[in-house]
Amino acid sequence: MREAIRSVLARDPKPCEDARVRTPDWGPDLPERVFWPGQQTMGSSEATPDALPEVQAAAEEGFELAPDAPMWCFLPAVWPYRDRAWVRDRATRYMTVVCGGQPSRRLPWAAQDYADVEQDTNQLLMECGLSPRPAGRLWLLRPPQAFATMHAVVGFMLAGARDAGLPIMASRDLVVHVTNQLDRLG
Numbered sequence: 597m598r599e600a601i602r603s604v605l606a607r608d609p610k611p612c613e614d615a616r617v618r619t620p621d622w623g624p625d626l627p628e629r630v631f632w633p634g635q636q637t638m639g640s641s642e643a644t645p646d647a648l649p650e651v652q653a654a655a656e657e658g659f660e661l662a663p664d665a666p667m668w669c670f671l672p673a674v675w676p677y678r679d680r681a682w683v684r685d686r687a688t689r690y691m692t693v694v695c696g697g698q699p700s701r702r703l704p705w706a707a708q709d710y711a712d713v714e715q716d717t718n719q720l721l722m723e724c725g726l727s728p729r730p731a732g733r734l735w736l737l738r739p740p741q742a743f744a745t746m747h748a749v750v751g752f753m754l755a756g757a758r759d760a761g762l763p764i765m766a767s768r769d770l771v772v773h774v775t776n777q778l779d780r781l782g
Contacts, residue, residue: 620670620673620674620726620771620775621673621727622672622673622727622729622730623677623680623682624730626677626680626681626682628682628683628684629654629681629682629683629736630650631650631651631653631654631657631659631681631683632649632650632652632653635649635650635683635684636684638686639686640686640687640688641686641687641688642688642704643687643688644687644688644689644690645661645685645687645689645734646661647687648683648686648687648734650683651683651734651736654681654683654736657738658738658739659681659736659737659738660736660737660738660739660745660746661734661735661736661737661746662675662734662735662736662737662746663746663750666716666717666720666766667764667765667766667770668750668766669717669720669721669729669766670721670724670726670766670770670771670774671735671737671774672729672735672737673721673726673729674771674774674775674778675737675778676740676778679737679738679739679740680735680736680737680738681735681736682730682733682734682735682736683733683734683736684732684733684734685732685733685734687734688704688705689704689705689709689710690702690703690704690705691703691705691709714731717729720766723766723767723768724766724767724768724770724771725768725771726771740778740781740782742781752777753773753774753777756773756777757770757773757774760773
């Protein structure tokens with residue numbers, strides 16, 4: 597696999613920093629993708645994002661949930677248009693609470709928890725030079741052909757960022773680097 601990736605990247609001899617960068621966007625005209633019959637009429641669910649039927653159906657078409665680590669919050673905005681989709685976020689997030697030696701409990705997030713995470717993510721996106729992401733979406737990304745999983749893509753991007761001497765954190769430079777790498781992978 598690594599040889600196939602090197603072959604694709606070797607076609608463009610320019611280093612990433614010199615490449616022309618397309619403008620990241622959240623696909624304002626990108627409609628919700630229907631992967632599962634009835635998904636658009638379903639209400640909120642107690643399921644976690646990966647357990648939603650529409651996310652599982654998307655996996656059958658090669659899509660995976662976008663990484664939820666803050667460092668990669670920009671990925672859906674730079675991902676090739678044909679290989680990204682979104683579904684309405686009707687999932688529930690949970691936290692584990694441990695108090696004074698009692699058995700741990702799994703509790704759903706409160707509305708404020710969701711708001712805090714969204715605010716923090718949008719602040720980080722603005723620091724990266726991007727507009728806030730549309731709220732209420734689960735982003736689904738299909739890995740480039742040279743990769744079997746999103747985990748492999750993220751690992752490749754992370755190694756490339758290290759090789760380029762970039763700080764390993766969400767930043768304008770990382771956005772440019774990843775955008776160029778995705779464009780070169782085609």
